[in-house]
Amino acid sequence: MSGIAVSTTINGDEVEYLCQAEETLLDVLRDRLGLTGAKEGCGTGDCGACSVILDGRLVCSCLVLGAEAQGARVETIEGMAQGDTLHPLQTKFLEHAALQCGVCTPGFLMAAKALLDANPDPTEEEIRFGLAGNLCRCTGYDKIVRAVQDAAREMNGG
Amino acid sequence: MQYERPGTLQDASRLLVETQGTAFILAGGTDLLVRSKSDDFEADLVVDIKSVDGLEDVRETAAGFTIGAAVSCAELGAHAELKAAWPGVVEAANLIGSAQIQSRCTIAGNLCNASPAADSVPALVAAGARAVVTGPDGTRTIPVEDVPVAPGETSLGKAEIIAAIELDKRPPRSGDAYLRFIPRTEMDIAVVGAGVNLTLDEAGTVKSARVALGAVAPTVVLVDEAADAIVGTKLEDAALEKLAELCSAACRPIDDKRGTVDFRKKVAGVLARRAARIAYDRAGGA
Ligand SMILES: Cc1cc2nc3c(=O)[nH]c(=O)nc-3n(C[C@H](O)[C@H](O)[C@H](O)COP(=O)(O)OP(=O)(O)OC[C@H]3O[C@@H](n4cnc5c(N)ncnc54)[C@H](O)[C@@H]3O)c2cc1C
Ligand code: FES
Ligand code: FES
Numbered sequence: 001m002s003g004i005a006v007s008t009t010i011n012g013d014e015v016e017y018l019c020q021a022e023e024t025l026l027d028v029l030r031d032r033l034g035l036t037g038a039k040e041g042c043g044t045g046d047c048g049a050c051s052v053i054l055d056g057r058l059v060c061s062c063l064v065l066g067a068e069a070q071g072a073r074v075e076t077i078e079g080m081a082q083g084d085t086l087h088p089l090q091t092k093f094l095e096h097a098a099l100q101c102g103v104c105t106p107g108f109l110m111a112a113k114a115l116l117d118a119n120p121d122p123t124e125e126e127i128r129f130g131l132a133g134n135l136c137r138c139t140g141y142d143k144i145v146r147a148v149q150d151a152a153r154e155m156n157g158g
Numbered sequence: 159m160q161y162e163r164p165g166t167l168q169d170a171s172r173l174l175v176e177t178q179g180t181a182f183i184l185a186g187g188t189d190l191l192v193r194s195k196s197d198d199f200e201a202d203l204v205v206d207i208k209s210v211d212g213l214e215d216v217r218e219t220a221a222g223f224t225i226g227a228a229v230s231c232a233e234l235g236a237h238a239e240l241k242a243a244w245p246g247v248v249e250a251a252n253l254i255g256s257a258q259i260q261s262r263c264t265i266a267g268n269l270c271n272a273s274p275a276a277d278s279v280p281a282l283v284a285a286g287a288r289a290v291v292t293g294p295d296g297t298r299t300i301p302v303e304d305v306p307v308a309p310g311e312t313s314l315g316k317a318e319i320i321a322a323i324e325l326d327k328r329p330p331r332s333g334d335a336y337l338r339f340i341p342r343t344e345m346d347i348a349v350v351g352a353g354v355n356l357t358l359d360e361a362g363t364v365k366s367a368r369v370a371l372g373a374v375a376p377t378v379v380l381v382d383e384a385a386d387a388i389v390g391t392k393l394e395d396a397a398l399e400k401l402a403e404l405c406s407a408a409c410r411p412i413d414d415k416r417g418t419v420d421f422r423k424k425v426a427g428v429l430a431r432r433a434a435r436i437a438y439d440r441a442g443g444a
Contacts, residue, residue: 004161020159021159021160021161021204022159022194024191043195044192044195045188045191045192045255045256045258045259046345048256048258051258054261057230057232057261058257058258058261059258059261059262060258060259060262062191063187063188063191063192063258063259063262064187064191064262065161065184065187065191065204065206067161067163067206068163068187068206068208070163111257111258114257115257129344130257131257132256132257132344132345133255133256133257133258133259133345134256
């Protein structure tokens with residue numbers, strides 16, 4: 001198959017793939033690499049279900065071309081847990097029942113991780129603004145905000 | 159579609175000159191890649207400018223700031239000196255979209271997308287920002303308000319690229335501000351946007367001002383008469399009232415689901431007045 005040859009790093013592993021110019025990073029992750037954690041909710045940057053971290057910054061993978069990942073570092077939900085040990089955000093999402101159908105959850109977790117990486121002790125308002133690019137049709141958001149607050153508390157040692 | 163990621167402006171421009179088909183410049187892609195998903199979109203070539211040498215940073219020079227066209231709005235928000243000098247421009251840029259969008263979107267892209275509601279554009283126009291345009295015939299520097307000519311249309315030639323946006327060094331006692339009205343608190347398109355930039359004299363009187371409105375006409379509106387109404391004042395109530403009136407009068411808005419003509423006119427005045435107040439406080443006026 002012809003295509004653009006891309007070498008990138010995904011969750012710490014070097015990965016090479018071929019993709020077409022019009023394919024998004026989301027298409028590549030899901031359809032070529034079998035990393036189906038990132039979801040397509042809208043495909044237009046509105047819902048955040050496809051969120052991944054690209055070179056340290058949260059992005060919508062539906063608005064990044066697969067070819068743009070050349071030489072980049074990509075972090076996806078699949079890299080969040082360390083083996084069987086869940087990330088504190090994942091644990092708190094479970095404890096607080098911050099998900100129902102779960103379609104939005106990988107995106108929220110990546111967005112929350114990016115938020116806490118940049119701001120380890122956010123206010124409730126900062127959390128709500130930080131997660132404004134992620135939509136959830138099920139939870140009403142409150143449980144998600146509580147889970148992120150609790151995870152931040154735990155990660156800050158208290 | 160062909161994807162290219164050139165390393166120099168010359169190569170980028172050459173790719174655009176040589177292509178026979180439809181070509182697009184790709185910066186953050188937050189407009190272009192959304193458009194690319196519609197059925198009537200066709201592109202033969204996409205030239206990604208994020209690896210072009212010299213476009214990736216904000217430089218502070220004796221004359222002011224040069225913001226490379228590939229700098230994301232998130233990076234603008236993290237630039238302490240730029241934020242201190244031009245808080246209105248930076249707050250406008252940081253209103254665009256969500257955290258995800260901020261990571262990618264650029265002010266040059268916001269300008270070139272030529273949406274009447276583009277948030278950073280009124281702030282840039284009020285700031286007197288310039289676009290450095292590079293093309294096959296060399297480089298020219300133009301006021302940002304000369305870039306959008308109609309919704310979705312710019313004055314740029316086929317192979318022209320905005321390499322940077324320039325902002326002047328600030329005289330003492332200067333301030334700027336941008337406010338927009340949206341029905342929600344985040345993630346929405348401006349119904350009205352207002353940018354005000356002013357400089358005070360030692361007594362706190364407005365010495366010079368620029369006022370620009372977004373989303374109230376096909377392109378951004380620079381309202382000279384509204385700026386004139388506050389020059390020579392200390393933003394007393396009468397001056398602010400006049401500013402608001404002239405801003406409302408300068409609007410040529412449309413009716414749509416986001417707001418009626420009357421509502422937009424009214425809100426333009428209100429926002430301009432509030433933005434002027436904030437700019438004045440930032441300039442150190444009492
Ligand atoms: C979910 C979502 C929310 C949004 N919210 C807002 C908002 O609140 N306010 C707002 O104003 N906008 C908003 N936008 C629109 C968009 O994010 C902005 O217009 C953004 O600034 C575009 O920048 P970009 O770098 O991503 O542009 P791109 O998509 O890369 O490019 C936009 C256009 O400009 C051209 N172009 C880009 N760079 C150059 C250059 N250097 N020289 C010449 N031409 C160039 C491209 O060819 C294209 O036609 C939103 C978009 C999304 C998806
Ligand atoms: S699928 Fe990317 S933002 Fe909705
Ligand atoms: S849990 Fe169903 S969309 Fe969020």
